[in-house]
Amino acid sequence: MAGIEKYRSIIDFTLSSLLRRKGKNSALLFVYTLVVFLLASLMLYTQALRREAAAVLADAPELVVQRIMAGRHDLIPIDYSEKIKEIRGVRSVRARLWGYYYDPLFGANYTLMVPEQFTWEAGSVAVGNGLTRSSMAAKDNIMPFYDHTGTLVTFTVAEVLPAATEMVSADLVLMGTDDFRTLFGVPQGMATDLVVEVANPVEVPTIAGKIVKLLPDARPISRDEILRTYDAVFNWRSGIMLAVLCGALLSFFIFAWDKATGLSAEERKEIGILKAVGWDTGDVLVMKFGEGAIISLTAFLVGGTLAYGHIFFTSAALFGPVLKGWSVLYPSFRLVPHVDFGQLAVLFFLVVVPYTVATIVPAWRAATVDPDSVMRG
Numbered sequence: 001m002a003g004i005e006k007y008r009s010i011i012d013f014t015l016s017s018l019l020r021r022k023g024k025n026s027a028l029l030f031v032y033t034l035v036v037f038l039l040a041s042l043m044l045y046t047q048a049l050r051r052e053a054a055a056v057l058a059d060a061p062e063l064v065v066q067r068i069m070a071g072r073h074d075l076i077p078i079d080y081s082e083k084i085k086e087i088r089g090v091r092s093v094r095a096r097l098w099g100y101y102y103d104p105l106f107g108a109n110y111t112l113m114v115p116e117q118f119t120w121e122a123g124s125v126a127v128g129n130g131l132t133r134s135s136m137a138a139k140d141n142i143m144p145f146y147d148h149t150g151t152l153v154t155f156t157v158a159e160v161l162p163a164a165t166e167m168v169s170a171d172l173v174l175m176g177t178d179d180f181r182t183l184f185g186v187p188q189g190m191a192t193d194l195v196v197e198v199a200n201p202v203e204v205p206t207i208a209g210k211i212v213k214l215l216p217d218a219r220p221i222s223r224d225e226i227l228r229t230y231d232a233v234f235n236w237r238s239g240i241m242l243a244v245l246c247g248a249l250l251s252f253f254i255f256a257w258d259k260a261t262g263l264s265a266e267e268r269k270e271i272g273i274l275k276a277v278g279w280d281t282g283d284v285l286v287m288k289f290g291e292g293a294i295i296s297l298t299a300f301l302v303g304g305t306l307a308y309g310h311i312f313f314t315s316a317a318l319f320g321p322v323l324k325g326w327s328v329l330y331p332s333f334r335l336v337p338h339v340d341f342g343q344l345a346v347l348f349f350l351v352v353v354p355y356t357v358a359t360i361v362p363a364w365r366a367a368t369v370d371p372d373s374v375m376r377g
Contacts (some may be wrong), residue, residue, distance in 0.1 A: 027294055032299035035299075035303070036303025039350075043343045044340075049341050050231060052335060057321070061195040062198050062223050064193050067217055067219070068217055077191075080215055087214070091199045097113070126161055129170065130169075130170030130171055131171065131173070147183045153182070292359030296352040
């Protein structure tokens with residue numbers, strides 16, 4: 001019981017000590033919480049975007065084959081599919097027609113695609129929900145396009161795609177094969193690329209290598225390569241944000257280190273009085289460690305909670321556009337809440353442990369000096 005009462009007294013004194021210097025500690029806590037909030041927001045948002053990209057690409061083709069002409073993506077002959085089908089392990093090959101169209105009226109880029117099954121009549125299109133917000137695209141309205149010769153062509157909006165698919169269909173316009181070829185002047189027997197379905201996903205790299213040997217002007221792109229590209233983009237953009245924040249972070253660490261490693265004359269005198277009334281060095285170290293732990297843990301918990309709300313309830317309103325990118329037809333979506341505890345552990349050891357440990361060194365130095373000399377200054 002005596003030990004419990006002892007540590008209870010130490011906790012009471014630690015809390016009262018923090019409250020006596022509430023102005024100084026509040027300023028430190030505010031800056032500390034802000035730094036944790038920014039770092040945690042960056043980590044949570046980057047991870048959430050990676051998960052969202054992985055979920056979207058889960059149904060993407062295992063292998064896409066493009067044709068390269070003079071180092072650029074070019075139309076690919078559909079008869080290439082017959083040669084690719086002869087490769088062992090290939091389940092099926094399908095030609096795709098898709099492209100981009102810039103609308104000068106609204107300053108937006110549309111993705112035009114021919115689906116496997118287009119159930120509407122010729123001259124009709126189905127549009128993504130994003131187009132209804134930035135243009136006059138609504139059901140039964142007319143959408144004007146200029147074809148490859150500069151002639152004005154109009155299509156009737158037969159359907160607006162569900163809002164639930166907006167993540168992948170915000171800027172999408174679906175149309176029939178003949179309408180697509182007429183609009184862009186794509187010759188018969190040519191396609192944008194080929195989709196290859198592989199029986200065993202482990203064999204994708206091997207089949208890609210065989211395609212390159214069989215068709216030297218072809219470029220196979222696997223789903224894993226697309227995912228790695230997204231990871232690289234998100235890492236690069238989060239690195240930009242971190243570089244922007246480096247000045248503020250460095251200022252904080254200097255401020256926190258100075259606060260943690262230097263004791264004021266009042267604090268040294270307080271330690272001398274505690275030693276004089278019977279506290280031993282261990283008790284003083286426990287008290288100062290508790291002060292550092294309370295400030296750093298409070299900042300970590302409050303900053304982390306605010307970052308969680310910022311990312312998953314406000315869609316990262318502060319710096320989301322930097323990491324998401326910018327577009328006239330940007331999809332409206334809400335990220336699925338997810339916390340990577342490994343990243344939280346890294347953040348904890350980065351911002352909590354160094355400050356807490358740093359508070360012990362000056363306290364130990366003051367606690368090992370003779371109390372009389374400390375109180376005399």
